[in-house]
Amino acid sequence: TITITITITMNHSHSAAIMTAAAGAASTRTDTASYDHYDPKENYNPMPHKLSEGENATPLEVIGSTATDKLVIVMVGLPATGKTHIAKRICRFLSFFHDIPSQIFNVGDYRRQLCGAQLPADFYHPDNEDAMAARQMACDAALQDMMEYLQQDGVRVAALDATNSTKRRRQHILQTLRAAGIGCKKMFVESICDSQELLEENIKKVKLSTPDYRDMDPEQAMLDFKERRSNYMSVYEPVDETDGPHLKIINSKQFIVNNIRGYLPLKVVHFVMNLHTLPRTFYLTRHGQSEYNVLGKIGGDSGLSPNGIKYAKRLAQFAKDHIAKARQEDIDDKEVVVVQRDETTGEIRKGERPCRLWTSTMRRTKETAQFIDHHMLNHEWDNGDNLEWVQFRPMARRNLDELYAGVCDGMTYKEIEKVFPDEFQRRQDDKLAYRYPRGESYMDVTLRLEPLAQELERTREPVLVVAHQGILRIVYAYFMGLDRKEAPYVAIPLNNVIQLTPHAYGCHEKRFCLMHKDEMENDGQDEPVTSMPERKTSQEYSPNDPIMNAPSC
Numbered sequence: 084t085i086t087i088t089i090t091i092t093m094n095h096s097h098s099a100a101i102m103t104a105a106a107g108a109a110s111t112r113t114d115t116a117s118y119d120h121y122d123p124k125e126n127y128n129p130m131p132h133k134l135s136e137g138e139n140a141t142p143l144e145v146i147g148s149t150a151t152d153k154l155v156i157v158m159v160g161l162p163a164t165g166k167t168h169i170a171k172r173i174c175r176f177l178s179f180f181h182d183i184p185s186q187i188f189n190v191g192d193y194r195r196q197l198c199g200a201q202l203p204a205d206f207y208h209p210d211n212e213d214a215m216a217a218r219q220m221a222c223d224a225a226l227q228d229m230m231e232y233l234q235q236d237g238v239r240v241a242a243l244d245a246t247n248s249t250k251r252r253r254q255h256i257l258q259t260l261r262a263a264g265i266g267c268k269k270m271f272v273e274s275i276c277d278s279q280e281l282l283e284e285n286i287k288k289v290k291l292s293t294p295d296y297r298d299m300d301p302e303q304a305m306l307d308f309k310e311r312r313s314n315y316m317s318v319y320e321p322v323d324e325t326d327g328p329h330l331k332i333i334n335s336k337q338f339i340v341n342n343i344r345g346y347l348p349l350k351v352v353h354f355v356m357n358l359h360t361l362p363r364t365f366y367l368t369r370h371g372q373s374e375y376n377v378l379g380k381i382g383g384d385s386g387l388s389p390n391g392i393k394y395a396k397r398l399a400q401f402a403k404d405h406i407a408k409a410r411q412e413d414i415d416d417k418e419v420v421v422v423q424r425d426e427t428t429g430e431i432r433k434g435e436r437p438c439r440l441w442t443s444t445m446r447r448t449k450e451t452a453q454f455i456d457h458h459m460l461n462h463e464w465d466n467g468d469n470l471e472w473v474q475f476r477p478m479a480r481r482n483l484d485e486l487y488a489g490v491c492d493g494m495t496y497k498e499i500e501k502v503f504p505d506e507f508q509r510r511q512d513d514k515l516a517y518r519y520p521r522g523e524s525y526m527d528v529t530l531r532l533e534p535l536a537q538e539l540e541r542t543r544e545p546v547l548v549v550a551h552q553g554i555l556r557i558v559y560a561y562f563m564g565l566d567r568k569e570a571p572y573v574a575i576p577l578n579n580v581i582q583l584t585p586h587a588y589g590c591h592e593k594r595f596c597l598m599h600k601d602e603m604e605n606d607g608q609d610e611p612v613t614s615m616p617e618r619k620t621s622q623e624y625s626p627n628d629p630i631m632n633a634p635s636c
């Protein structure tokens with residue numbers, strides 16, 4: 084007992100001494116204003132930090148607050164290696180999912196403005212001194228505009244899109260940036276394509292549709308472009324360690340990363356390693372009509388209505404007859420069914436390509452996909468592997484779950500307006516950033532869809548995505564080049580399949596209506612009129628979007 088008492092007394096004395104010393108030190112501090120105003124007798128409570136987006140704070144990851152360094156990405160590579168496609172996808176990803184202002188400066192565009200569009204192949208010969216001077220002038224003009232852009236407040240990323248095929252040109256770019264005194268990170272991204280099949284595909288699908296070859300005979304354009312590429316190849320010097328930080332992409336399969344550091348540059352590296360330039364197609368569809376749709380309620384985890392079951396059966400047939408059939412697109416975007424012959428019976432049958440199926444974890448999307456066939460398919464991959472593939476193997480992804488309405492889940496819009504009039508009005512005023520009480524906003528959904536977007540960029544097989552209206556709006560807006568503010572108003576009707584085919588200049592869209600609205604009751608998803616402004620859905624992407632409108636060199 085004596086020992087315990089002594090210990091307590093000593094600790095008490097020690098604590099008192101510490102408090103006395105701290106009080107003395109605090110009495111001498113004059114550098115913190117809050118101490119001067121603090122009075123324990125008053126109810127002092129400074130104003131909390133608020134984001135500019137309003138009362139419902141937006142996740143920092145989707146308003147560009149994470150990345151701080153400015154970054155210059157210098158593309159390198161011979162023509163038809165996918166440089167422009169890669170640069171556009173990088174800038175699109177950063178601007179849409181992270182709100183990082185990004186812009187592409189395409190030297191080919193400046194060259195067309197200075198010298199015209201359709202120039203002969205000998206214009207690109209290294210011995211053509213006049214042409215070399217004009218091309219250098221175009222490069223300097225693009226560099227000047229890029230430097231003026233980087234000096235603006237708030238901008239983060241600039242991409243210089245050109246062949247930049249010699250060490251001399253690349254050193255000139257670095258020296259110009261250093262002389263301008265622009266503090267930024269710099270990295271080269273070199274795209275190498277030595278696959279003849281992939282080159283032919285890139286030339287037909289992309290290069291022959293550029294302004295340089297528009298309205299030209301396809302065979303003549305092909306010969307001219309190959310000669311142009313040969314001129315570049317005669318002086319081409321691959322990127323190496325002497326160029327500094329760089330990422331080398333070889334046939335979209337092999338990646339070499341050299342001395343790249345920092346959050347934003349490594350973010351770019353991770354994203355690029357999910358990219359490829361091969362043609363691919365996504366199919367987006369909402370679930371069939373649910374029981375909550377019939378009642379006009381939002382959210383929930385209800386099953387399908389009889390009309391929803393009918394749509395699910397039609398979707399399964401569509402998946403079999405359209406999505407799974409092997410196709411190849413010619414230069415005029417005409418679909419050609421690939422025909423195969425059975426080696427034993429000689430029977431001619433249509434080919435079948437391996438396909439993926441993604442749903443949310445919610446009951447109504449799983450029921451919508453329940454009739455899709457999942458047979459085994461033997462397929463030879465581009466790396467030579469021959470594997471058994473489960474056709475349309477269902478994969479339930481939680482980040483495809485519908486936007487959660489919190490306390491409003493299970494209510495109709497009229498009920499929300501009556502019970503929570505202030506919340507209803509906030510949603511009307513700012514549908515993108517509005518967050519339901521204890522629920523989510525479209526900005527929250529954007530954040531959790533970033534990994535899925537990278538998966539879609541990486542996937543080479545056709546993907547059927549069975550999800551929800553709020554989710555598909557974000558996915559659609561991202562690939563179609565729409566501004567995030569437009570995403571909450573995109574029309575994603577029930578009973579329709581949206582086919583998206585990304586390409587270097589944007590994304591082709593085609594819609595299939597599998598069940599007309601007059602075949603069913605009201606879909607229950609009619610939102611308040613003021614939150615659904617009219618917009619034209621026929622155009623492929625926003626006409627003022629500098630990323631999607633940047634031409635190829």
